Amino acid sequence: MGRRQRLISTSILGAIFKTSHSDDRDKRPNLLGHIFAFFSVFSLPLSRYRAELFRHLRNQIWEIEEEEYTESFRSPSKGKRTDLISIGDLGYSGSTFFTSPNSKFLIKSLPRAFEQSFFRQRLLDTYAEHMKANPASLLVRITDCLYSPRTTLGALLGTAPDHHIVMENILYGKSSCSKDNQKAWETYDLKPNDYFYPERDIAGGKLAPESVKERLIDEFPDKVRVTIDEKEQLVAQITSDTKILKAANAVDYSLFLVRYPASMSSEGGKVPVPPGKGSPWRTGVTSRDGKWIYRAILLDFFWSKDALQAHAMTGLVKTFNFLKCGKDHGPMSITTTSDEYQTRFLQMVENLIEVPDSTGQPAGELRTPLVEA
Structure with missing residues (x-):
């Protein structure tokens, strides 16, 4: 991976390895924290959006064990946090893609603001209720939604996406x-x-x-x-x-x-x-x-x-x-x-x-x- 991909990977892993209760209700940072966050260009500070909802979907509806999920983002050989695996730009939208080290999960960026706002504000609750009622649904299983709760230079300039979704990798195996x-x-x-x-x-x-x-x-x-x-x-x-x-x-x-x-x-x-x-x-x-x-x-x-x-x-x-x-x-x-x-x-x-x-x-x-x- 290039330097940009490594820094984006680091910010994604930073959000994944936060406690499961860390989400958009994180403690508000002080002024200095806002300033440092604003000048982030590639490694943006990310949080889990509606962490409890996605944890419920993972554990209760799709029966993905939380330890298995977290360990998917560690190096299988070292047992430590490691870089995600970059699989490049696969779409006309400019999205970037990574897989977890064990290839079980796929991470896709949502660089276009109207896409991530539509998912979070219009579709997410309906999606979650549908998944609860239909565990065998063929809608891709989205296991986490990561976002930057603060305005950053990187998001404004488009140097790094400020929203990502983590989802199942149907190519696993x-x-x-x-x-x-x-x-x-x-x-x-x-x-x-x-x-x-x-x-x-x-x-x-x-x-x-x-x-x-x-x-x-x-x-x-x-x-x-x-x-x-x-x-x-x-x-x-x-x-x-x-x-x-x-x-x-x-x-x-x-x-x-x-x-x-x-x-x-x-x-x-x-x-x-x-x-x-x-x-x-x-x-x-x-x-x-x-x-x-x-x-x-x-x-x-x-x-x-x-x-x-x-x-x-x-x-x-x-x-x-x-x-x-x-x-x-x-x-x-x-x-x-x-x-x-x-x-x-x-x-x-x-x-x-x-x-x-x-x-x-x-x-x-x-x-x-x-x-x-």
């Missing part, structure tokens, strides 16, 4: 495989791909570098082959999960799909599964043909249709259409209505999955005609 087997793991960040993405579509797609556009929309080049019951359970769960997102006016969320060869589970022991209370699509669902293990969760539900940025982008699209900049561009995933986004998202999930029909053959495939005697 990959790092325990051999290097060759790690290459066989496939990941897909799936959204309805019939929306308009200006980074990809305007001016020949020159608004973003190729490295970003390649991550903008994934396409799964196959079908998820499961049983009818497994499909119905998955669609029902995703419908329930996206219902609360629709009610909060959230859009632009995605289905993060992982698959790896099922043969790995029979070679040298089973692939480790993410921590906490298991659910089929977290621990892994085996394809009907026995070739693949699938995992899936819902990610990135921090963009509200109400956000000022969404209104601004809507205006941008209308301007491009007015100027006849190529063909008329339809709605963007971040400017469409939450109801329409959910409808298209569920249709995407339906189209993604292949189940056998009443004859036992994959639905949608042409059957071989019977040969008359």
Whole structure:
């Protein structure tokens, strides 16, 4: 890691290793403390937001033991605090990502103020109640929310994010495989791909570098082959999960799909599964043909249709259409209505999955005609 990443890692770990009762009600610092905090550029003073709520979710709902959780952020070899593992910038938003030393948890920064305020002020309570009622929910399990309770130079200049979320790592187990087997793991960040993405579509797609556009929309080049019951359970769960997102006016969320060869589970022991209370699509669902293990969760539900940025982008699209900049561009995933986004998202999930029909053959495939005697 570079110096910036190491300092951000240090500030995250500083908040994680505070007592579980340390949150936004921390004792107010004196004037000197405010001054030192303000001039922080990379290593921002962070606190746990609503620490007791997240502790309850971890321990009581998802059954993640607190000692196991804390120890995940220590070096497994030294038993001491250590740097997080940087996995770079993985998104168009500019978010930075780390994993815990044992890869069980993923830390994502929320550099855009409207995303973190939407999650904390609009979605968090509904999210927590939904998780309590539906422990098997496929919404990603957010185990901590870290924030800077004071104004800092680093946040103002954008040199370091002042909000982070800690969440489960659905790829846990990959790092325990051999290097060759790690290459066989496939990941897909799936959204309805019939929306308009200006980074990809305007001016020949020159608004973003190729490295970003390649991550903008994934396409799964196959079908998820499961049983009818497994499909119905998955669609029902995703419908329930996206219902609360629709009610909060959230859009632009995605289905993060992982698959790896099922043969790995029979070679040298089973692939480790993410921590906490298991659910089929977290621990892994085996394809009907026995070739693949699938995992899936819902990610990135921090963009509200109400956000000022969404209104601004809507205006941008209308301007491009007015100027006849190529063909008329339809709605963007971040400017469409939450109801329409959910409808298209569920249709995407339906189209993604292949189940056998009443004859036992994959639905949608042409059957071989019977040969008359």
